Amino acid sequence: MGISFSLSQLGWKPFFQQQLNLDELSSYTAARVFEQHRSEYLVASELGLQRITIHPNMPKMAVGDWLLLEQANTPEAKFVKQLEPATLFSRKAVGTRAELQLIAANVDTVFIVCSLNNNFNLSRIERYLALANEAKVDPVVVLTKADTCNDVPSFIQQVQKLDPMLMVEAVNSLDANEVAKLNPWCKQGQTVAFMGSSGVGKSTLINTLLGEQTSQTGEIREADSKGRHTTTARSMHLMENGGLLLDTPGMRELQLSDCEEGVNATFNDITELAEQCKFADCQHNSEPGCQVQQAISQGLLDERRLVNYHKLMREQQFNAASVAERRASDRDLGKFYRRVQNSVKQLKQRG
Numbered sequence: 001m002g003i004s005f006s007l008s009q010l011g012w013k014p015f016f017q018q019q020l021n022l023d024e025l026s027s028y029t030a031a032r033v034f035e036q037h038r039s040e041y042l043v044a045s046e047l048g049l050q051r052i053t054i055h056p057n058m059p060k061m062a063v064g065d066w067l068l069l070e071q072a073n074t075p076e077a078k079f080v081k082q083l084e085p086a087t088l089f090s091r092k093a094v095g096t097r098a099e100l101q102l103i104a105a106n107v108d109t110v111f112i113v114c115s116l117n118n119n120f121n122l123s124r125i126e127r128y129l130a131l132a133n134e135a136k137v138d139p140v141v142v143l144t145k146a147d148t149c150n151d152v153p154s155f156i157q158q159v160q161k162l163d164p165m166l167m168v169e170a171v172n173s174l175d176a177n178e179v180a181k182l183n184p185w186c187k188q189g190q191t192v193a194f195m196g197s198s199g200v201g202k203s204t205l206i207n208t209l210l211g212e213q214t215s216q217t218g219e220i221r222e223a224d225s226k227g228r229h230t231t232t233a234r235s236m237h238l239m240e241n242g243g244l245l246l247d248t249p250g251m252r253e254l255q256l257s258d259c260e261e262g263v264n265a266t267f268n269d270i271t272e273l274a275e276q277c278k279f280a281d282c283q284h285n286s287e288p289g290c291q292v293q294q295a296i297s298q299g300l301l302d303e304r305r306l307v308n309y310h311k312l313m314r315e316q317q318f319n320a321a322s323v324a325e326r327r328a329s330d331r332d333l334g335k336f337y338r339r340v341q342n343s344v345k346q347l348k349q350r351g
């Protein structure tokens, strides 16, 4: 097992402690999922890193999840139960069965990465904010490639206008001194993850945040994993200043689906105005007494923001509905098969 961790290093919080009774606290070991593979999880606990084989009767877990182990210090370590996650990124699987795919659990902060070049896009940032809000994870907008931009403050201001409480930082991801601006969210026991479109500099940022630690954790895992490959697609890493960095490709492909709450939270300026509209079902188009339109005409609200609010709302509804439809059509197909089987049976019985 080699390396060992303290519970606080691993991100243990009162929220998890409260889920356990005294008996469980004394008999079992709490462990956190660091890597997810097809047939096993790599988990970390006070006893170190170890592999847990996935059994069909185990609940589905994601990187970042907490679980309890029995006899954790033996090769027979047994999964006892999964703890309820404090936050969760999930998505509806595309396919015949409408399954919920768990992407990342117990993330404290998500860095919404956007570069300061022609890729800069406020509506895209709002989309990521909706996902973060739905997952109940605190967002921080990280504007990368600040070194290539000659008017950084104006971009920061534009993002800040989306929400005066929003955290925004501009960095050159290649410069560790600048990336240190993110340290307040990367302290011991804090878990961070990343969202952002391709090429904005997520990998660069991640490498800078991991610093020297990349190779160190790599070596530890190599020694531990009996020669298996050290890097993995879905994994957590320790950062130089003690935080945990969660990097999984699923985060990069997250879609808006069934996240009305997250969208509304992102646009709470609009939803608050909407409460004052004359008509309860106001669509904020050209209805009389529309407070949203009034705010736009007074220059208090960006029309782009209203357009994007409608767009994201429709998108999440559409994705959620198509999942429900898939589920319904699956059921119909199931019924059809059963009908056919029954009539075959009846025919056989008669024959």
Ligand SMILES: Nc1nc2c(ncn2[C@@H]2O[C@H](COP(=O)(O)OP(=O)(O)OP(=O)(O)O)[C@@H](O)[C@H]2O)c(=O)[nH]1
Binding pocket: 144, 145, 146, 147, 148, 171, 172, 173, 174, 196, 197, 198, 199, 200, 201, 202, 203, 204, 205
């Ligand atoms: N000048 C400058 N270049 C950067 C910065 N961040 C990233 N880059 C460069 O931008 C390019 C893309 O960065 P990546 O880190 O690969 O981007 P990514 O978001 O991980 O992209 P995917 O792997 O496609 O998801 C690379 O050539 C980086 O060196 C920055 O802050 N300043």
Ligand SMILES: [Zn+2]
Binding pocket: 274, 277, 278, 282, 283, 284, 285, 287, 289, 290, 291, 292, 293
């Ligand atoms: Zn209205």
